[in-house]
Amino acid sequence: MTTNKPKISIITVNYNNADGLRETIRSVTEQSYAAIEYIVVDGASTDGGVDVLESFRPNLAHAISEKDTGIYNAMNKGIKLATGDYLLFLNSGDKLISPQIIEEVVAQGLHADLVYGDLKFFDDAKEWTWNLPDELTFRFFYDSTLPHPSTFISRELFDTVGLYDEELKIVSDWKFFMLAVAKHNCSYQHIGQMISAYNFDGISSKPENGQAIQVERSKVLAETFPLFLADYEELDRLKKELKKIKYFMKVRKAVKKIFNSK
Known part of the structure; x- marks a missing residue:
């Protein structure tokens, strides 16, 4: 599948984020690695994003602007256009x-279905980092996910797992990663290196979407891993009870210390 110089397809999805799109495209077109196929899928933006797209068109393998039915519909359009050995999703506002x-990632070797690195978050006020574990488990996906801006996905893995579920509005990439690892037993490789910077204003990062995320995740878990779900829900309940007990014991110890000191 991969060669000494694997082709990397980078896919950027954009809708009405012209400034973010410009920054993202620049971070890709400035890459020193030559074998990059860059695809930008715009959802018929009305804020000048199409003009940004046109200004960079000579640097893009594919550039389309048309209405879509949501972010995962747009991402699937990019997958269908991609011909690279590995795909990386870097949506507008995110930067390498x-x-x-x-070039540094390729030099370390792409030897697995999923090759993921660490991620930097940023917003208008601060920045912070997310360091991923070397080992992935079902428990990890029950609580968390892999960050798509720093995860290289083998093109062949989409043939195994399928495209992104367009019925989901927020967590389809989480579903894809969880099924790939926990159901299809795909191979994975962690690179302990920062890959991308993620603009913390995406749909999955907004506090008001927290309940919708939980509803979608619960639906997916109930449909795909129903036997595991009850066990993990019980485990979470027990962990919360244990946390309460530890807090009570801590308070009790502190109160006892106060009285013993008198």
Whole structure:
């Protein structure tokens, strides 16, 4: 599948984020690695995003702007256009961490279905990092996910798992990663290196979407891993009870210490 110089398809999805799109495209077109196929899928933006797209068109393998039915419909359009050995989703507003990062990742070797690195978050006030574990478990996906801006996905894995579920509005990438690892037993490789910077204003990052995320995740878990779900819900209940007991014991110890000191 991969060669000494694997082709990397980078897919950017955009809708009405012209400034973010410009920054994202620049971070990709500045890469020192030559074998990049860059695809931008715009959802018929009305804020000048189409003009940004046109200004960079000579640097893009594919550039389309048309209405879609949501972010995962747009991402699936990109997958269907991609011909690379590995796909990386870097949506508008997100940036690769340095002009050499793709070359550095390839130099370490792409040997697994999923190759993921660490992620930097940023917003208007601050920035912070997310360091991923070397080992992935069902428990990990029950609580968390892999960050798509720093995860290289083998093109062949989409043939195994399928495209993103367009009925989901927020967690379809989480579903894809969970099924790939926990159901299809795909291979994975963690690179302990920062890959991308993620703009913390995406749909899954907004506090008002927290309940919708939980509803979608619960629906997916109930449909795909119903026997596991009851066990993990019970485990969470017990963990919360244990946390309460530990807090009570801590308070009791503190009160006892106060009285003993008198």
